[in-house]
Amino acid sequence: MTTDVRRHAPRVVSLLPAATEIVAALGALDQLVGVTHECDHPREVARLPRVTSSAVDRDAASGTIDAEVRALASAGAPVFGFDADRFAALTPAVVLTQSLCDVCAIPESEVDRAIDALDVAPSVVTLGGTTLDGVWDDVRRVGGAIGRGEAAEMLLASLEARMRRVHETLKAARAPRPRVAVIEWLDPLFVAGHWSPELVRRAGGVDVLAQPGAHSVQIDVDAVRAATPDVLLFAPCGFDVNRAARETEALLQREEWRWSSRCSRWALDGNALTSRPGPRLVDAIEVMAGIFAPDLFPHATGEYAIRIG
Numbered sequence: 001m002t003t004d005v006r007r008h009a010p011r012v013v014s015l016l017p018a019a020t021e022i023v024a025a026l027g028a029l030d031q032l033v034g035v036t037h038e039c040d041h042p043r044e045v046a047r048l049p050r051v052t053s054s055a056v057d058r059d060a061a062s063g064t065i066d067a068e069v070r071a072l073a074s075a076g077a078p079v080f081g082f083d084a085d086r087f088a089a090l091t092p093a094v095v096l097t098q099s100l101c102d103v104c105a106i107p108e109s110e111v112d113r114a115i116d117a118l119d120v121a122p123s124v125v126t127l128g129g130t131t132l133d134g135v136w137d138d139v140r141r142v143g144g145a146i147g148r149g150e151a152a153e154m155l156l157a158s159l160e161a162r163m164r165r166v167h168e169t170l171k172a173a174r175a176p177r178p179r180v181a182v183i184e185w186l187d188p189l190f191v192a193g194h195w196s197p198e199l200v201r202r203a204g205g206v207d208v209l210a211q212p213g214a215h216s217v218q219i220d221v222d223a224v225r226a227a228t229p230d231v232l233l234f235a236p237c238g239f240d241v242n243r244a245a246r247e248t249e250a251l252l253q254r255e256e257w258r259w260s261s262r263c264s265r266w267a268l269d270g271n272a273l274t275s276r277p278g279p280r281l282v283d284a285i286e287v288m289a290g291i292f293a294p295d296l297f298p299h300a301t302g303e304y305a306i307r308i309g
Contacts, residue, residue, distance in 0.1 A: 009147055010093035010123070013051065015106060018276035019096035019127055020045055022139055025155055025279045026148040034090045038238070041272070041280075049090065052106055053081040062236060062247055063187035080106045084114045092122045094145050099128040127277065130194045130213045132202075135277040159282045163202055166289050166297070170204045175293045180205035181229040184216055184237050184270060186247050191219045192235065195281060196274055203288030205231065221256045231291065232263045234308075235270035244270060245306040252308060265308040266291055273304060 013034040014020040020039040023032055029044055036052040039045050056068045056079060072079055097111050108126065115121060125145045129135035136156055143152025180200045184192035193216040197207035208227040209219065224232075234248040245267035252260060268274065273284035287304045290297040 010145070011091060012094045012096065012146055013087065013090055013092040013122075014039065015052065015095065015097040015111060016127060017041070018278040019098070019125075019142065021276060021278040021280060022142050023096070023146065026139075026143055026146070026151045028146055028148050028151075031146055033092065034087065049086060051083050051087045051090070053083070055079055055081060058238065061187070062185060066185070066187060078106070078110070082106050082110055082114065084117065087114050088118055091118075091120070094123045094125065096125050096127065096142060096145075099126050129277050130215075132195050132198045132281065134213075135195060135281065138277065139279070155279065159279060162282050163285060166202060166204070166285055169296050170289070170293065173293070173296055175204055175296060177204055177206050178230040178264075178292050179208045179228060180231045180233060180288075180292070181209050181224055181227055182207065182233045182235060182274070183224070184235055184274065186234065186236055186251050189219050189221065189224070190216050191224075192216055192274060195277060199274065199281060199284050199288060203285045204292045205288065225259050229263055232260055232265045233268055233288070233291070234266065235268035235274045237275045238271050239269070240271050241267060241269035241304055241306055244268060245308065248308050261309060264291070267306045267308055269304045 009031050011033045012023060012031045014023060014032060015036055017036060017039045020032065020035050021041055023029065024042050032045065032048055034049045034051045035045050037050045037054060055072060055077065056065055058065070069079055095111065095115065097108060099108055115124065123145055125141050127138040129138045139156060140152050143149045182192040182196045182200060184190050191209040193210045193214045197210045197212045200207040208229055209224065234244055236244050236247065248267040251257060252265065268287065272280055273287060286297065290299055291305065
């Protein structure tokens with residue numbers, strides 16, 4: 001891209017970590033002028049102004065976080081703080097937000113108020129994909145809004161090629177499909193919905209608890225047991241792999257989880273792999289494939305996955 005084109009590329013504020021990752025994957029980091037407090041990938045975004053903050057201690061245990069979020073909701077208080085003055089000072093031409101989850105980002109209504117106060121209204125792209133196809137459509141929409149439509153198509157072609165390689169490898173080997181349960185919160189238990197069942201299927205497994213596109217729902221341990229999974233994946237939303245492993249190990253020591261010792265049990269980096277509807281969902285497919293079919297794919301250990309027990 002020429003210097004002149006870069007000079008006229010729209011200034012972008014991302015109000016969702018997944019949107020930040022999409023912009024980066026499209027080669028447009030230089031267009032980002034503001035992000036959220038949770039945007040941490042790629043590392044270069046650490047230098048950018050933050051326009052949000054959290055009212056919840058994100059380093060607390062799962063049960064504590066859940067209690068704090070419920071208390072804020074009962075009081076009608078926001079989970080996230082929003083620096084409207086800093087947002088306005090950044091003069092964005094494009095704002096990337098979401099409509100999927102009030103616990104994942106600031107509510108649309110608050111974004112709308114901040115935008116209404118601007119002298120020049122920016123273009124607003126609201127991400128809301130709940131399936132892989134929906135997420136890929138969001139990538140296209142972001143690409144179109146920030147002048148990177150061609151880059152979006154190239155990125156999607158690359159992601160499709162990676163998914164196809166996994167599929168063809170599994171098909172050629174006639175690999176058996178394990179029964180899989182994906183847990184996205186530990187206290188209380190929530191089963192992972194949205195795109196997670198598709199990740200499992202494309203990685204060679206069968207999700208026994210959720211349907212593609214459906215919301216994540218609370219579940220009890222007896223329902224998990226009754227689904228007779230072969231593989232248990234614990235990927236708490238927003239947790240890295242080490243934090244997920246610590247809480248999972250504590251959970252599985254409880255008497256009601258004793259049955260799970262017969263399963264293959266893994267803690268995953270939910271923050272990187274499963275929580276964010278962006279390009280790294282394909283990383284999740286590759287990591288899961290290494291768990292389900294370790295003879296066919298690289299072992300899923302270390303950075304993204306830790307075996308429990």
